[in-house]
Amino acid sequence: MQTGDPDFLLPADHDVRLATEAFRLLADPTRIKILWALYQGESSVAGLADLVGATPTAVSQHLAKLRLARLVRGRREGTFVYYSADNQHIHRLLAEALGRVSADR
Template identity: 55%
Template sequence: MRVDTKSPRETPEDDHVALAVEVFRMLSDATRVRLLWAMLDGERSVSELAETVGKSPAGVSQHLAKLRLARLVRSRKQGNQVFYRIENSHASQLVEDAIYHAEHSSGGFPPHHRPHPVTGSRTKSR
């Protein structure tokens, strides 16, 4: 008989569960997922993000404000421009994993397993 050496997971605190629910609520909007995806490679200005997702800067700013309140992104002002980046590696991983899970769920050979056209290496090994 095999005995698990892992200790059982502790029950998360109520405020952590509430924040996790808020994070998933923020990820339930396609524009916000696209904005987060666009920031995976680094900081972007509101105007760059608006162009990337094909939305108005004002609309994008509203989405970014919600993401900031949910602690998924942080902002930095430089002159009259505001730049956003993903808050931390956990938020980045959450977005990547959600998209990669969707790619696996849709069948076929997921794009993140295909060789990169320039380097020839796979983008991820998941």
């Protein structure tokens, strides 16, 4: 361990908490599928439900959590809300994780 190195820094507690919350949110297969779908383009709750094989109610609940974490955003058009992914860092993280899983097969 480099404790004597003046350039050795740990991340701030606030940043560690944010990262932990992001990982916690990503620890759900449906949320990963939702995010991955949204990185391909915006979609409605019904469209996402069809894509990920979940009920619209479940997808809405997942989207609410992802929206609070600022990982997705919604755009209202009439009575519909269209969602899109809102964090390129998470996109890269998912691509890396999913690429690693594919490479292990």
